[in-house]
Amino acid sequence: MRYAENADPVITLTSGPVNAYPDVLRALGRTVLYDYDPAFQLFYEKVVEKAQKAMWLSNRPVILHGEPVLGLEAAAASLITPGDTVLNLASGVYGKGFGYWAKRYSPNLLEIETAYNEAIDPQAVRDMLAKHPEITVVSVCHHDTPSGTINPIDEIGALVAAHGAYLIVDAVSSFGGMKTHPEECQADIYVTGPNKCLGAPPGLTMMGVSQRAWDKMKANPAAPRASMLSILDWEQAWSAKEPFPFTPSVAEMNGLDMALDLYLAEGPEKVWARHALTAKATRAGIRGMGVDIWPARDEIASPTTTAVRIPDGIDEAALRAEARGRYGVVFSSGRSETLGKLTRIGHMGPTAQPIYAIAALAAFGGALKALGFKADTAAGIAAAMTEINRDN
Numbered sequence: 001m002r003y004a005e006n007a008d009p010v011i012t013l014t015s016g017p018v019n020a021y022p023d024v025l026r027a028l029g030r031t032v033l034y035d036y037d038p039a040f041q042l043f044y045e046k047v048v049e050k051a052q053k054a055m056w057l058s059n060r061p062v063i064l065h066g067e068p069v070l071g072l073e074a075a076a077a078s079l080i081t082p083g084d085t086v087l088n089l090a091s092g093v094y095g096k097g098f099g100y101w102a103k104r105y106s107p108n109l110l111e112i113e114t115a116y117n118e119a120i121d122p123q124a125v126r127d128m129l130a131k132h133p134e135i136t137v138v139s140v141c142h143h144d145t146p147s148g149t150i151n152p153i154d155e156i157g158a159l160v161a162a163h164g165a166y167l168i169v170d171a172v173s174s175f176g177g178m179k180t181h182p183e184e185c186q187a188d189i190y191v192t193g194p195n196k197c198l199g200a201p202p203g204l205t206m207m208g209v210s211q212r213a214w215d216k217m218k219a220n221p222a223a224p225r226a227s228m229l230s231i232l233d234w235e236q237a238w239s240a241k242e243p244f245p246f247t248p249s250v251a252e253m254n255g256l257d258m259a260l261d262l263y264l265a266e267g268p269e270k271v272w273a274r275h276a277l278t279a280k281a282t283r284a285g286i287r288g289m290g291v292d293i294w295p296a297r298d299e300i301a302s303p304t305t306t307a308v309r310i311p312d313g314i315d316e317a318a319l320r321a322e323a324r325g326r327y328g329v330v331f332s333s334g335r336s337e338t339l340g341k342l343t344r345i346g347h348m349g350p351t352a353q354p355i356y357a358i359a360a361l362a363a364f365g366g367a368l369k370a371l372g373f374k375a376d377t378a379a380g381i382a383a384a385m386t387e388i389n390r391d392n
């Protein structure tokens with residue numbers, strides 16, 4: 001049998017967006033309140049408080065009303081001025097991409113770039129900062145999703161703080177799926193969203209902003225104001241007493257509220273643990289069937305996405321088409337430089353459950369076999385089960 005392309009798949013095991021938790025889907029159907037109704041203004045304040053709690057912030061986060069690319073671009077536009085020297089850390093497609101935005105706002109761009117299956121070495125950052133005292137802003141992507149690799153942002157953040165520079169962190173696909181918080185990495189702007197590990201749809205940015213980042217943005221005459229790209233416009237919007245600069249995404253806020261409730265009620269440690277175990281079982285299973293993972297080392301392999309290196313001679317797009325057509329399972333491809341070289345199995349939010357590792361391995365191994373590669377799917381599944389059972 002084949003699953004039709006124009007019908008919903010059975011399981012979406014992507015690196016985001018992910019299918020939302022059923023409770024989040026229900027919450028999206030709550031009443032769409034008028035944004036100036038006091039009930040909505042009070043609700044908005046409560047959601048921001050929940051986000052603050054989940055992000056372990058000592059001040060209020062900002063919600064921007066567009067998926068996290070809005071927050072990343074807004075961070076570059078608001079914080080970076082032509083007087084800044086930016087050090088962009090690029091270990092993958094998103095890290096590299098932030099450099100292009102940075103360059104739009106300052107001509108002074110330095111970069112450390114690694115192979116896209118590697119992570120940024122804090123020693124290289126230390127050396128670069130020592131060599132270039134003029135560096136005022138550092139940008140880094142925590143989990144470069146198209147590579148499935150993690151950068152050591154807490155270590156990097158400590159170096160940047162000691163240097164006195166501002167730190168911009170893209171934690172879109174790690175926050176909520178592993179232990180990471182804006183103040184732990186000393187980020188000045190920390191961008192994340194509900195559409196990856198929190199298991200809600202794409203449509204919002206959650207942003208941690210340090211006091212000194214607020215001050216720098218306010219002192220920047222070119223920082224967007226009265227604009228969709230503005231962060232400054234939203235500084236007071238959390239307060240039930242303050243107006244919104246424009247209409248917030250009411251339904252998305254309903255979904256975020258539920259996603260935060262679920263995260264806080266389950267307990268972040270438990271949520272991170274099921275992401276980590278699902279990824280560990282998947283890695284064991286991939287190797288067990290005779291295939292390699294993409295990240296150079298296990299220590300830098302993401303707990304929220306397993307990037308699998310595609311064996312020579314296998315067409316990556318055909319592999320995903322087989323997984324979907326035969327089993328109804330959707331995976332993510334690589335992006336840009338990693339496109340065609342790897343397939344990504346997501347473990348985010350509702351799909352960060354060990355049993356989904358088994359479904360992923362069955363579909364991945366079956367698809368590989370269909371394309372003529374001798375994958376030992378049974379051995380892979382057995383290896384994954386060993387990991388899962390070891391934890392019980």
Ligand SMILES: *Cc1c(COP(=O)(O)O)cnc(C)c1O
Nearest residue numbers: 016068069094143145170172173
């Ligand atoms: C998903 C993601 C974003 C948001 O961007 P989209 O590509 O539009 O989904 C930003 N940064 C990272 C690292 C992401 O994984």
